[in-house]
Amino acid sequence: MKNEQKKWIYLIILSLVWGSSFILMKKALISLSPIQLAALRTIIAAVFVIIVGHKNLKKIKKRHWKYIVFSALVGTFIPAFLFAFAIKGIDSSIASILNSLTPFNTFIIGALVFGFAFQKNQLTGILVGLIGTIILILKGADLNPDQNYWYALLPIIASIGYAFNVNIIKKHLYDLNALTITTGHFILVIVPALVVLSFTGFFTEFELNSETKPALFYIIILAFFGTAIAKVMFNEMVHISTPIFASSVTYLIPIVAVIWGIIDGEKLSLIQLIAGVIILFGVWLVNRKK
Template sequence: MSNQQRKWLYLIVLSLVWGSSFILMKKALISISPIQVAALRTFFAAIFILIVGYKSLQKIKKRHWKHVLVSALVGTFFPAFLFAYAIKGIDSSIASILNSLTPFNTFIIGALVFGFTFKKSQFTGILVGLIGTLVLIVKGADLNPDQNYWYALLPIISSVGYAFNVNIIKKHLHDLDGLTITVGHFLLVIIPVLIILGYTGFFTEFELNSETKPALLYIIILSVLGTAIAKVIFNDLVHISSPIFASSVTYLIPIVAVIWGIIDGEKLSIIQLLAGGIILFGVWLVNKAK
């Protein structure tokens, strides 16, 4: 399979997996606190990926570790907590839509901080996708007005972290494969999340019952598929494409998240369907630049 085929396959798989992660978080938050959902998600993902890929650690050289640490914090650790709290205050679909600011932030940060150059058509594609995202945000707010939009700041902050992460991987970790970077991430964050779980009383106060059992199942699925495996795929996608193309997956995520929202009883309008088409066109323009 060529890199061109692989990157589109990765983009589709990631949009499906990450688009489904928001509804999984929403369901888990019914009976488990946001901080524990985020910590458990990270912990289970760490256990899985370290068992599968621990041998990859030998590929990480001393010069890599500082970049792996920053990448782990802004791309894995903090976003897990920010999104868990965000979905407590706003709809999961709205949170996924706000995450679509990532390509725009990737473009700005890549150009200003990392010195990457981008083509005009890529910028056009970003703006088109952003327009589609804004339509989804406005229409979603109309259909679901009873939300605390201060929580909307949390996915926006996460999108900035993701933007830094993808540029760091492209510039400073380009000689490491996706699995190696992911293993490095979770090796560095597993101890902090264990401390957080202990501090919140999870090991002493948590009770396994009819409400928490399905919540744990949702978190395990989210951890293995939506965090560990998806991170490996995404890190590889960054290597075989551009930071802009890789981050454009966040334009497709809301489409999947909105579909899950419909299944879960949320509303969808014709305008939102049209906005989804605009987003897809924007992603096509970004890729056309290559």
Template sequence: MNNQQLKWVYLVVLSLIWGSSFILMKKALIGLTPLQVGALRILITSFFLVLIGYNSLKKIKKKHWPYVFYSALLGTFFPAFLFAFAITKIDSSIASILNSLTPFNTFMVGALVFGFVFRKQQLIGILIGLVGTIILIAKGADMNPNQNYWFALLPITSSIGYAFNVNIIKKYLQDLEPLAITTGNFVLIFIPTLFVLTYTGFFSAFEFTSETKPALFYITILSIFGTGLAKVMFNKLIHMSSPVFSTSVTYLIPIVAVMWGIYDGEKLSFLQLLAGSVILLGVYLANRKK
């Protein structure tokens, strides 16, 4: 299988894994706090990656480490906590749709920070996507008055972090293998995350109950597959394709996440589904080649 075919395989597999991540976070939050979900997700993944990728750390040169650190913060550390907090206040399916803004932000960051050139069509696509986002949030707030849709800003902020992460990897870490980047990411944020988990009282007050046991199971599955293996695959996808193509996985993630959300009893109106489609249309226009 050549790279052209393999990148599509990666795209589909990643959409299935990450599309299921939102419902796993939601289930884990039944027995754990948002800080604990974010911290455990990083720590469990760190142990897993050190086991399979310790030797790859030798390939990281001194010039790479600053960019590996920026990648770790923007692509893993902050989003892990932001999404956990967001899902406590808004539906997991909505969070996944907002995550589809990542290609927009990848383009914007690439143009404004990394010097890519705007095309009129891309600007139109961005504006269409923003209209869809506003409709999605406004209708969600109307349908679910008990949910705080200010928390919708958290997935949007995460998508900006992802955008920086992709451009950093593509520009500064292209010569470093994906496993080394991913393992390096988690090694660097292990200690700060351990402090966060300690701050939550996890080590002093945690008890195994009917709620915390399944929560630990869900967060372990999420960590190994949704973070560890998926991050390695995603970094590989960035290497073999463009930043915009690699982030287009977020077009497909909402399809899987919305199906899980509906199965779990979440409500979506026709207008919200239409708004989600508008976002995807905008993303498509922004990234379509001439």
């Protein structure tokens, strides 16, 4: 399969998987704290990835490790906690919408920090997508005036981390395959995640009962599909496309997340649906060839 076709398949799959991850986090938070959710998600995903990819660690050279450390922190470890706390404070669909700022941040950081050149149509597409995102945010605030929108800062910070991550992979880790990079990430974060989880009292106070069993099930699904497999797939997509294309998956994620939100009783207006169409148009502009 050609890379041109493969990158679009990855984009669609990741949109579905990551778009569904927000409702899984919301359900898991019914029985677990945000810290427990993020730490468990990281640990379970790390176990899966390390079992499959540990042989690839020998491919990582000394010069790679400093970039893998930074990439693991800003692209995997810290965002897991930021989104867990965000979804505790605002609707899962709104958190996913705010994540759509990632392509915009990728463009700015890629140009200013990493020296990547972008086409004019990519900037236009990002701005169009950003307009759609702003409409969704403002309308979401109108529909949910009782929610604390200071939590909205957390997905925005995470989107900046994702933007750094995708540019780091493209510029400094281009000679490592996706599984190797992902394994390097998780070999670094599994121990800190275990330490953080231990401080929550999880290992001494957690009880498996009718309320916590579903939460653990949601986390396992989230960790396996939404973190382990999706991370490998995303890192591969970065390799075969551009940073802007890879980060544009965050423009499609809210559409899936909003649908799940509606099913779960979250509010959605006609204006938000129109904003979703605007976002899709922005994605098309970003990836349109001259």
